[in-house]
Amino acid sequence: xxxxxxxxFPRNYLDRRSRAGFLFVLPALLFFGSVFILPLAQSVLYSFxxxxxxxxxxxxxxxxxxxxxxxxxxxxxxxNTLQLLLFSVPTTVILALAVALGLNRxxxxxxxxxxxxxxxxxxxxxxxxxxxxxxxxxEPVYGFLNYALSFLGIPPQKWLQSLFQVRPAIAAVxxxxxxxxxxxxxxxxxxxxxxxxxxxANIDGANAVQRLRYIxxxxxxxxIIMVCILELIFNFKIxxxxxxxxxxxxxxxxxxxxxxxxxxxFKYFRFGDASVMAVFVFVTLMVVTLxxxxxxxxxxxx
Amino acid sequence: MPVILIxxxxxxxxxxxxxAQQKKLVLWTxxxxxxxxxxxxxxxxxxxxxxxxxxxxxxxxxxxxxxAKYLAAFMAKSSAPDIFMGMTHQWCGQYDFxxxxxxxxxxxxxxxxxxxxxxxxxWKGVRYGIPIEHGNFQQMxxxxxxxxxxxLNPDDPPKTFDKWLADMKKLTIADPKxxxxxxxxxxxxxxxxxVGITDKFLPFAHAWGARMLSPDLDKATGYANSPQxxxxxxxxxxxxxxxxxxxxxxxxxxxxxxxxxxxxxxxESWFFGWLKKNAPDVNFKVYALPCEKACPGAGxxxxxxxxxxKNSPNKQVAWEFMKFISNAKDDMxxxxxxxxxxxxxxxxxxPYVKSRPDYQSTxxxxxxxxxxxxxxxxxxxxxxxFGDAVVGVLFGKGQPKPxxxxxAAKMDRILKD
Numbered sequence: 001x002x003x004x005x006x007x008x009f010p011r012n013y014l015d016r017r018s019r020a021g022f023l024f025v026l027p028a029l030l031f032f033g034s035v036f037i038l039p040l041a042q043s044v045l046y047s048f049x050x051x052x053x054x055x056x057x058x059x060x061x062x063x064x065x066x067x068x069x070x071x072x073x074x075x076x077x078x079x080n081t082l083q084l085l086l087f088s089v090p091t092t093v094i095l096a097l098a099v100a101l102g103l104n105r106x107x108x109x110x111x112x113x114x115x116x117x118x119x120x121x122x123x124x125x126x127x128x129x130x131x132x133x134x135x136x137x138x139e140p141v142y143g144f145l146n147y148a149l150s151f152l153g154i155p156p157q158k159w160l161q162s163l164f165q166v167r168p169a170i171a172a173v174x175x176x177x178x179x180x181x182x183x184x185x186x187x188x189x190x191x192x193x194x195x196x197x198x199x200x201a202n203i204d205g206a207n208a209v210q211r212l213r214y215i216x217x218x219x220x221x222x223x224i225i226m227v228c229i230l231e232l233i234f235n236f237k238i239x240x241x242x243x244x245x246x247x248x249x250x251x252x253x254x255x256x257x258x259x260x261x262x263x264x265x266f267k268y269f270r271f272g273d274a275s276v277m278a279v280f281v282f283v284t285l286m287v288v289t290l291x292x293x294x295x296x297x298x299x300x301x302x
Numbered sequence: 303m304p305v306i307l308i309x310x311x312x313x314x315x316x317x318x319x320x321x322a323q324q325k326k327l328v329l330w331t332x333x334x335x336x337x338x339x340x341x342x343x344x345x346x347x348x349x350x351x352x353x354x355x356x357x358x359x360x361x362x363x364x365x366x367x368x369x370a371k372y373l374a375a376f377m378a379k380s381s382a383p384d385i386f387m388g389m390t391h392q393w394c395g396q397y398d399f400x401x402x403x404x405x406x407x408x409x410x411x412x413x414x415x416x417x418x419x420x421x422x423x424x425w426k427g428v429r430y431g432i433p434i435e436h437g438n439f440q441q442m443x444x445x446x447x448x449x450x451x452x453x454l455n456p457d458d459p460p461k462t463f464d465k466w467l468a469d470m471k472k473l474t475i476a477d478p479k480x481x482x483x484x485x486x487x488x489x490x491x492x493x494x495x496x497v498g499i500t501d502k503f504l505p506f507a508h509a510w511g512a513r514m515l516s517p518d519l520d521k522a523t524g525y526a527n528s529p530q531x532x533x534x535x536x537x538x539x540x541x542x543x544x545x546x547x548x549x550x551x552x553x554x555x556x557x558x559x560x561x562x563x564x565x566x567x568x569x570e571s572w573f574f575g576w577l578k579k580n581a582p583d584v585n586f587k588v589y590a591l592p593c594e595k596a597c598p599g600a601g602x603x604x605x606x607x608x609x610x611x612k613n614s615p616n617k618q619v620a621w622e623f624m625k626f627i628s629n630a631k632d633d634m635x636x637x638x639x640x641x642x643x644x645x646x647x648x649x650x651x652x653p654y655v656k657s658r659p660d661y662q663s664t665x666x667x668x669x670x671x672x673x674x675x676x677x678x679x680x681x682x683x684x685x686x687x688f689g690d691a692v693v694g695v696l697f698g699k700g701q702p703k704p705x706x707x708x709x710a711a712k713m714d715r716i717l718k719d
Contacts, residue, residue: 052397073712140551141482156481161493161550163697247366249493250550251697252690266370268683269397 040282046275060272068276076252077260080167084256085235087171088178092231093224095175096182101216103183104190116187120180127177131244134173135160138245160246166254173241178234182227189223190216218298225297229289236285257281326357327620330375330383332368333606335576339640343627346636350626356619358385366495369682376611384614385623389681390423390431390607396679400430401612407625414630414646418668421677422605431607432624436650437571437643439600440505441663442592446585448473448485448565459589463509463537466592470547473565482551488541489555489564490548492696496689497603497682502555503538503692505568505591505598508673510534514688515713519678522713526688527706530595535702539695550696560584570602574660575641588659590666601673603685680716687712 010016047064049057068074099119106112122130137144138159146156159169193216201211217224239258242248248255248263257277265274327347331340340360347358361383363371369392375382376399386393394400403411408429412420415433422438423431442459449456452472460466470487477484491502500514507514512531515522525531541548548564556573558564560581567573568591577584591598610620627636630648637644638654643664655661678684691709695702 139553141553155479156551158551161697163699243367247494249693251694251699253697253699262370263686266367266373267686268680269373 043275043278043282046271047279049272051271052269064272064276068273068280073252073255074257074260074277077255077257080252080254081236081238081256081258083167084171084174084238084254085232087168088174088235089228089231091171092175092178092182093227096179096227097186097220097224099179099183100186100190101212103187116180116184119183122177123180125177127240128244130177131173131241134169134176134241135245138169160254161250163250163253166246166250170238170241170245170254173245174235174238177241178231182231185223185227186220189220193219221296221298225292228296229292232288232292233285236281325355326359327385327616327623328359328361328383329385329387329608330361330363330372331387332363332365333387334362334365336572336640336642337362339636339642342636342639346627346632347623350623353626354619354622356616356623358623376613379613382611382613384611384616384620386609386611387434387606388431388609389605389677390425390609391605391677391679391681393609394430395425395677399609399612400425401610401614401617401621403429403431403610403624404621407621407628410628414648416645416647416650416668418600418672419645423607431609432628433645434606434608435571435642436637436645437660437664438602438605439667440502440568440570440591440598441660441667442589443559443567443569443573443577443586444589445559445562445565446587448562452565456587459587460592463506463592463594467537467541467545467547470541470566471545474547476546482549483546484563486549486552486558486564487547487566489552489558489567490541490550490696491555492542492550492693493553495686496693497685498689499692499696500685500689501603502568503535503689504601504603504673506538507531507534508598508601509591509594509596510537511595513674515674515676515678515684517674519676520717522684522688522717523710526691526710526713527703531706532702535692535695535706538692539698539702542696543698571643571660571664572640574658578641586659588663590663590670593670597670598667599670599673600667601675603676603681605677678717683716684713687716 006015007019007022010019048059048061050060050064051057103112103116103119106115136142140146140156140158140161143159145159149157157165159165197215197219198211201215206214237258238256239262242254242256242259243262246254248259258281261274261277261281264270264277329343331343333340340362343358344360347356351357372386372388372393376393376397390400403423411423411429411432415422416436419433419436422433423429444456444459446456449469452469454469454472460469473485473487474483475485491499504514507530510530510533512528512534513525514531516525542550552558552563555564555567556569556576559567560577562584574588577586608624610617610624614620627633630646633644633646634649634652634654637649643655643658643660644650644652649655676684688709691702691705694700694705699705
């Protein structure tokens, strides 16, 4: 309390410094609080209430948790989300790393930037626009992909309208959108690895694979973990691409947890149930992120 | 900079000053396939403004996700429309967002609507909304040229589903390479929200003597999964998976019919206007739906109405506007503009209606036994649960019986919740 009083009414240079620091942080704090913390707290609160639009509430304790967590469609949506995640996260990270390694070997700065921009462009595209473009690419009768495959003698595929191909097809869109962003992170990290390490390894007779395994990958570990966490969060919360392309179809095969949350809240107006799902997403992501950070992060120094 | 500052201060200090915006009523619609119909409200609003000073601004909300936008606005109150298009049992029944229609206007509609429409726009006997579409039930649109080419007589449409299926087989042209057919008999709805797929399947269900919910709308098990429903869904799924007279690869069924890739579609009266505008070269005729054990009859899952938002500060003016357009002449002009059937009884035998290809078929459909209606406050969620089973069968995810059992159990949970 005394500390806050001294920030509000500074007496000396140190107090004024503290106040300046506090004022600099304040806008971000207000933004974060109003956009993230407050809605989160509200979601947690709402998950204990049955709410009717218009405001009428009834406290139901943990009943909504029991209802949602025993609902088959909820776990189907969780399963779909996890499958999408398994398709896209490793693919995105590995491809981005490969592209970054390739770009890092281009000696011309101009050409490196040109190639990097090309990979980055999809990330700058609106997700809905990208999804709609891919919807046409995947179109079974007139789509470009089937047309291109026909030259290889491959029969037309149903893609987004197939129970089995819809999730890999959506995952491919996610990979296409995200690869540029991850590449940029890896490229920046690669450029910060001192060249001397590689020179020393060369002198010791290390080949390219050994250099990658014993120098590059260990030094990229923090970035790899960070990218994995970001991709995990992005893919767990996937909504736009699915909403714009399949709306959860065919036959619910691409219904993700956020899609279900959206439908529950805004189509069926069951805000309490939707809040339970929101809390589930938050807790799951937080736990997985902490576990990833705890067990896979290996600070390396040479 | 000082000018902007002064203007900002003035706007805050004198919000009702004479330089404020033109007074207006805001009308929301999600009938984005009928732009001329929507624009008419704004045009009529200009006439209304001469009397009252209030114009009408029409905002078209995309159908996909419209309910979320409506709900957000109604809950926020400040950005909600004064008038909106919606289903009475949903917005006035499930939620209390509608203003009751003034008694004198309600009397006008009670006296001037066709009998089968009398309950559309009412919730628990009280009128809230104005029905906006006569012929809001599916009829059979056929492509005359494709019928002739297949050796079928377009003037002798199939009267039973057995005969209909035989015709669909003749109208389907398979791909010699084993891919998707190049032309199908029936344009089937398989994409989008399951609630829409339920709507397109229900005529089949009713023709097989099934119903989605009990007569009191309080039970699904025994109805949604009845043997009749299983038989109807088996027939429906076979259209795609066994008989192959419909394809899931054809996308939007309206487009497939308009592009002459499908010979038959089941749709409502607005589709006549849509075809005239978007596919004027399609030579089509309209007939009553075929029958099986029963005839599907004139039923609708989406009884659209115009409603007034109960928290609107302009609701009195909104009702004045509704009264202003509530007459046979405007009803005729409004609907004719978009090629939709008018709703007033006085207009049902006008030269325009008689000249339409669905004049006789509409009468035939109305002569059939009235099918079950499902105007339950949770109809969207119930129809979605049911639609999941229908779409599951279409995509070969399972057999009709277990999928319908699962749907019925889920619907019962929704009804109890």
